[in-house]
Amino acid sequence: MAEYKTEPLKCWPKAKELRLKYYKDYQQAREKGGIRWTGGAWSFDAIPAGLGRDVYNVTGEPYAASIAFDRKLSLECLEAAEAKGWARDLCSYMRNYWGSMYLGKYAFGGDYPDPDFCFQDHICCSHGKWYQHVAEYKKIPYFCIDVSVGPYKDIDENRLMFVVNQMHESIEWLEKVTGRKYQDELLIEAVENETRSTSTWAEVCCLNMAKPAPLDEKTMYSLYVHGTLAKHSKEIADFYEELRDEVKYRVENHIAAVPNETCRLMSDTQPPWGFLKVFRYLEKYGAISVGSLYTFGLIGIWETKPDGSWGPRTTPMQKGEKITTRDQALRVLADWNLSKPEWQHFYDPNLKTDMMLQIVKQWQLDGVMLHLNRGCEGLSCGIMENRLGIAKAGVPVMTFEGNMGDEREFDEKRVMVRIDSFMETLGVTMQNTSTAAP
């Protein structure tokens, strides 16, 4: 059994502080005369940043994940949504979010802070509809940008410009609904920050190729989340650089996330947030999930390097390119986001299978655990074809069914037993027999 030294992340308290500050800033925005807006984690948050430095947002998915983590509050929210008549199989993030809105309860204390407008993007069926309802319910303006123009490998001028033209349109709309004059220099700054933060996150993920892995996926969930909150902000970009440097130190000094690492895995899609103990259970086998396409590529931006490996996408600044105009900034922003790994499978599950197999190879993994996530149609799209593709490539793969945001759809005992069986097929034994499956 391998025994590595381990220690807590030094920047962990800062990660927690930044996250809490984000939600408090939003809550207190109006007291400071600022603007509040809401939209998805994939929305182009760099665009409203051009309205001023007192513009704060809450992104729906991580906010709903925070609710889901609090199982009591989550149940209240889900039931509030169901009482309005919404179907139980709709996106569970959306239902948690709507429930919080109906109840008027903010997951971080106090009343639900009403946004001034909704600003969203659309690639999944639920995206455009989610904030359509919020806007109607709160009687606030709404703008949504359609980004479903195909996989990045096939992007051409017509497809790119459809997104860029909508971005230009959104700026005119923002000026109209807020009465503020748009500041291009703030947009440019935000775009540069976004490319820096999302590329740096990919760098952090690359460091997890090391054996032992310096981070486990459960920890990574608490770190990638900052990119889902405000990927355009300087604070987050700076934090990711600080994190990268610390993780680099851990690699150089063989500081492990899991001291008994013997088996390396990856997961897929959002985890069942109320049951993160699944990852702790894996540790009893010396198994560690070192990440996933979800953790790496939900926010992280990647590219294929000349040697065929997968690595952080080179930022415009690293290339020596200077962004000087609004149009240039929007083109960079659109192009950058269209290359997002988690946007590719919406058009073809084979693209996702290829990326997953690349991760298996590069991160030297022993197996894959697919979460068949009833709560997210977007990231579950094509997942059974991924399973077939991974199995065909000879990589051990297991599935477990659950729901990222609705604990009523997670059978804990059954999942743990499935994990036991998977471990058995991988030839991994439990290292602490006193913690058998419940």
Add this chain to the structure above:
Amino acid sequence: MFEKFFDWYKNRHDYARDWLAKNDGQVVGCFCSYVPEELLYAAGMLPVRMLGAHEPQDVTEPHIFGMFCPFCRDVLAQGLKGRYDYMKGIVLSQSCLHLRQAFTSWRNHVPEDFSFYLYMPNKVQTEHARSYFAGELVKFKDAIEKWTGKTISDTSMQEAAELYNENRRLMHEVYDLRKGDNPPLTGLEAMVMVASSFFVDKKDHNAELKRILLGLKSRKLDRDTGARLMIVGSEDDDTAFINMVESVGATVVVDDHCTGSRYFWNSTQFSGDILKDLSNRYIDRPPCPTKDWEERTRFPHILQLAKDFNVAGVILIQQKFCDPHECDMVPLKEYLNGNNFPTLFLEFDVTVPLGPMRIRVEAFLEMLGVEELF
């Protein structure tokens, strides 16, 4: 009178095989009603809409996770079972994630010579969608030309668009007859009339429409109209369900389905640039809920249909797990009820439990009849 439509609907594969024997082109499967069939038709193809068979099946579980709609799985099952073994091409026009998976899994597991994913915009409410989609139609046309080795001329596209417009105009004429007090056709007949148009050459369909229109105005049905109903929701070619509804004292006089009125409601307007005209036609059509944002343009359209066809109530149906429609159902119900149209919501699967649904429909009809009683 509608026997030919029923025959085409029921024996769609026989029709396609006969067509192949008589024509030089290929049969191309269209996933979603947003596929601009006119381009395929102009290339000498027979575009056919991919629908399910309403049979329980067990072949799609390894391919599509069970949380996606039964319709997309039923469609994929047709390919996996080899029911379309004569077909050489498939096209998806981008809409929901559900049907998209039927297409991508079909592409992975059912051999076809030609497959094309058309990136139809989801935001149809921006003016930029028009030029963008026209640009995508150029790529679609180029791909068909590359496959067939033949050029698609502007004239052939214009002629195809005119033929499709004629089909739409004729079906409108039939639908208009349902506005009267005693509609000369049932909802079942209307459903099969539209659904059969997905499978046959529009020339044949138009000829049959013209034939029935000659006698339809004077046709008297040997049944009471009963309650005039509208049916609204996801894909629906469930003939057993509509037949049941019409057997318990009601007539479905209008619908808002992609397998019904939404398929043919608007026409191509000609301006001299045929690809732009086709782009506009598909951008402007009554939308699927997945494309109906930021504004809700569907609701006023549905309300207008309900008024124009003088309906007493609306049955809202939805394929289980159909997220786009699930996102519309709650506000749509409120909207219709707020405009004094009572509603009944029912969830559909590949097959529907007619017994329990009959009880619910009868209760709904009884509720609609209360005003007449008192």
